[in-house]
Amino acid sequence: MACRDIVEMVSDYLDEALPAEEQAHVQAHLSTCDGCETVLAQVRQTVHLLGRLEEEHLTDLQRETLRGVFHDHVNG
Amino acid sequence: MDLVERLGPSMRRVARMFVSTDAVADEVVQDAWLGVLQGLAKFEGRSSLRTWIFRILVNIAKTRGQREGRSLPFATLAGDDLDQPSWDPSAFLGPDSDAPGHWSSLPFDWRGVPEERAEAAETLRVIGATLQDLPPMQAEVLRLRDVLGWSSEEIRNALDLTDTNQRVLLHRARAKVRAAVEAHLRSGE
Numbered sequence: 001m002a003c004r005d006i007v008e009m010v011s012d013y014l015d016e017a018l019p020a021e022e023q024a025h026v027q028a029h030l031s032t033c034d035g036c037e038t039v040l041a042q043v044r045q046t047v048h049l050l051g052r053l054e055e056e057h058l059t060d061l062q063r064e065t066l067r068g069v070f071h072d073h074v075n076g
Numbered sequence: 077m078d079l080v081e082r083l084g085p086s087m088r089r090v091a092r093m094f095v096s097t098d099a100v101a102d103e104v105v106q107d108a109w110l111g112v113l114q115g116l117a118k119f120e121g122r123s124s125l126r127t128w129i130f131r132i133l134v135n136i137a138k139t140r141g142q143r144e145g146r147s148l149p150f151a152t153l154a155g156d157d158l159d160q161p162s163w164d165p166s167a168f169l170g171p172d173s174d175a176p177g178h179w180s181s182l183p184f185d186w187r188g189v190p191e192e193r194a195e196a197a198e199t200l201r202v203i204g205a206t207l208q209d210l211p212p213m214q215a216e217v218l219r220l221r222d223v224l225g226w227s228s229e230e231i232r233n234a235l236d237l238t239d240t241n242q243r244v245l246l247h248r249a250r251a252k253v254r255a256a257v258e259a260h261l262r263s264g265e
Binding site: 002003004005007008011012015017033034035036038039041042043045046047049050051052053055056057058062063065066069070073 | 080081082084085086088089102105106109110113114161162163165168175176177178179182183185186187194195199200203204207218219222223224225228243246247250251253254257258
């Protein structure tokens with residue numbers, strides 16, 4: 001398999017979502033290929049950075065409305 | 077209310093994929109919580125609670141969208157680039173070379189960039205902006221997986237995706253965010 005194919009597999013590789021044989025194949029390729037190893041490191045860091053993003057928040061109005069749904073259910 | 081707070085923003089975004097306005101999406105989220113409250117006794121724990129909640133949400137959102145006459149094809153939500161290469165083909169050697177498909181020029185290695193810069197708020201802002209521009213299903217799979225830490229299986233079940241679709245959507249989304257981070261870090265060289 002060429003680098004062009006490996007870069008399409010790094011996300012699955014990182015999640016260990018590939019069949020065992022392919023997982024081993026990608027691992028072997030990465031151990032000898034600086035370019036693909038760089039790409040893997042970058043995808044890994046991208047995932048790390050995504051984990052530092054803050055999730056959006058509900059607006060006060062949305063929160064109040066949903067509180068109402070629960071309140072009505074309990075008292076309904 | 078903790079779960080409502082935590083799941084709220086993603087529930088709203090998911091609902092919004094299937095219906096036409098933010099206001100309708102808010103109603104769908106309310107209906108979904110009502111459905112959750114009414115069905116809670118029947119929750120069997122075969123999936124995670126949040127997966128189950130999203131299934132109820134997605135069903136309500138799809139029904140509502142159909143009633144509105146807004147039934148978007150999967151490609152509109154998922155993006156029409158799923159079968160395209162995620163990397164610029166010119167980075168690889170052509171078929172006539174001695175190693176077709178291998179790197180013709182090595183990718184830019186941002187590991188030389190100081191950590192303060194790579195990890196700075198500006199980088200996170202670039203990532204946030206990139207997420208806004210992704211096709212909605214790509215963005216949501218990425219958020220659930222990498223921002224909120226759901227498992228792939230939970231995401232697949234929650235959003236009613238096949239295993240392959242979930243993986244491809246995640247791969248495409250990560251590839252685009254990676255490219256955006258690279259462009260950002262390169263611009264400061």
